[in-house]
Amino acid sequence: xxxxVQKYGGTxxxxxxxxxxxxxxxxxxxxxxxxxIAVVSAMGKDTDGLIALAREVSSVHPGREMDMLLTAGERKxxxxxxxxxxxMDVSAxxxxxxxxxxxxxxxxxxxxxxxxxxxxxxxxxxEGTVCVVAGFQGQSxxxxxxxxxxxxxxxxxxxxxxxxxxxxxxxxxxxTGVFSADPRICPRARKLGxxxxxxxxxxxxxxxxxxxxxxxxxARNHNVxxxxxxxxxWEPGTWVTxxxxxxxxxxxxxxxxxxxxxxxxxxxVPDRPGVAASIVRALADAGVNIDMIVQSTSVDAKTDMSFTxxxxxxxxxxxxxxxxxxxxxxxxxxxxxxxAKVSLVGxxxxxxxGIAATMFETLANEGINIQMxxxxxxxxxxxxxxxxxxxxxxxxxxxxGLDAVDVYSAPLPERK
Ligand code: ASP
Ligand code: MG
Numbered sequence: 452x453x454x455x456v457q458k459y460g461g462t463x464x465x466x467x468x469x470x471x472x473x474x475x476x477x478x479x480x481x482x483x484x485x486x487x488i489a490v491v492s493a494m495g496k497d498t499d500g501l502i503a504l505a506r507e508v509s510s511v512h513p514g515r516e517m518d519m520l521l522t523a524g525e526r527k528x529x530x531x532x533x534x535x536x537x538x539m540d541v542s543a544x545x546x547x548x549x550x551x552x553x554x555x556x557x558x559x560x561x562x563x564x565x566x567x568x569x570x571x572x573x574x575x576x577x578e579g580t581v582c583v584v585a586g587f588q589g590q591s592x593x594x595x596x597x598x599x600x601x602x603x604x605x606x607x608x609x610x611x612x613x614x615x616x617x618x619x620x621x622x623x624x625x626x627t628g629v630f631s632a633d634p635r636i637c638p639r640a641r642k643l644g645x646x647x648x649x650x651x652x653x654x655x656x657x658x659x660x661x662x663x664x665x666x667x668x669x670a671r672n673h674n675v676x677x678x679x680x681x682x683x684x685w686e687p688g689t690w691v692t693x694x695x696x697x698x699x700x701x702x703x704x705x706x707x708x709x710x711x712x713x714x715x716x717x718x719x720v721p722d723r724p725g726v727a728a729s730i731v732r733a734l735a736d737a738g739v740n741i742d743m744i745v746q747s748t749s750v751d752a753k754t755d756m757s758f759t760x761x762x763x764x765x766x767x768x769x770x771x772x773x774x775x776x777x778x779x780x781x782x783x784x785x786x787x788x789x790x791a792k793v794s795l796v797g798x799x800x801x802x803x804x805g806i807a808a809t810m811f812e813t814l815a816n817e818g819i820n821i822q823m824x825x826x827x828x829x830x831x832x833x834x835x836x837x838x839x840x841x842x843x844x845x846x847x848x849x850x851x852g853l854d855a856v857d858v859y860s861a862p863l864p865e866r867k
């Protein structure tokens with residue numbers, strides 16, 4: 452007998468049929484003798500719908516009121532799921548984030564969990580009741596209702612699993628696991644049986660959208676084993692655990708891609724101490740998150756600097772960049788949004804030389820130009836033209852021996 456946390460994402464509880472299917476699975480898990488804490492997301496695109504409604508009503512969106520609004524989405528799914536369970540004679544109770552004591556800071560819209568009390572969950576479990584907890588929400592120390600940021604239900608599930616010392620945290624979603632590449636652009640991608648937290652973090656950070664980054668960080672820090680699997684097929688999925696791969700495992704676990712970033716280049720930057728700091732500080736103060744910073748060798752004490760940033764932050768960066776360009780005499784700013792970041796991720800990279808060489812040769816053979824490069828101990832990322840993204844992913848996947856014999860054939864969710 453085990454204690455299982457089961458998180459069901461929006462597509463898993465999108466309509467009445469889906470909610471009943473989830474209830475049946477929980478009932479089945481209970482019949483096998485396990486205790487279940489289910490964490491639910493809002494139904495389908497409910498959260499997007501609430502945000503759209505807020506925009507229609509007003510141009511002013513105070514964080515407190517947005518959180519009050521958005522937490523309504525999870526309230527719908529949790530209560531409906533309990534009703535479906537009651538219909539199957541399974542005793543179940545729904546709880547909001549504040550009822551189970553998910554205590555957060557007061558940063559509305561992206562609150563961080565400070566503590567999970569979990570008393571009510573413990574009591575209900577000891578009575579044999581299934582606990583259905585609203586994902587993505589908590590209560591701040593000032594007793595305000597907060598949300599954890601988009602995709603935050605994963606974090607709720609991992610935090611509850613850590614606090615209650617659950618045996619596993621199952622993340623149910625609309626794909627059958629974590630893949631070696633996105634099957635929508637790389638049909639020979641294969642499902643990974645297992646992946647380490649570190650690899651999963653790199654994949655989540657470079658475009659692998661299966662798990663929210665913060666939930667993986669939380670799982671690694673508290674050593675909570677994750678099992679990512681499908682609520683449509685219920686087949687075994689991918690385990691995300693602390694273990695490093697064994698010797699026979701592939702050096703590269705996956706190829707990810709990300710089309711959400713833009714590239715900015717500033718020319719004629721004076722090459723003296725403090726200039727890079729002032730550029731990056733000005734952007735940070737404007738709340739812009741930059742990545743992949745490259746500075747070229749200087750000529751006549753002038754240099755060029757390029758970096759990437761989320762496309763959604765280009766507007767916020769505009770006035771900061773204009774000010775900087777004015778400051779650097781003759782400086783120009785150019786922006787390019789048709790770029791893709793393509794990354795190779797694999798823990799085996801640490802001990803195998805030549806990975807970058809093979810990667811760059813593979814791209815060169817396709818005539819793909821590399822615009823920027825960055826690395827970590829277990830990742831190599833390049834920026835290429837967006838139009839070349841799919842080919843780059845497919846060729847790298849093949850070059851590193853990741854291609855499955857069979858073409859992925861299960862139905863795939865829409866590409867975002
Ligand atoms: N419903 C929230 C969202 O759509 C939280 C979640 O699904 O994890 O972002
Ligand atoms: Mg969601």
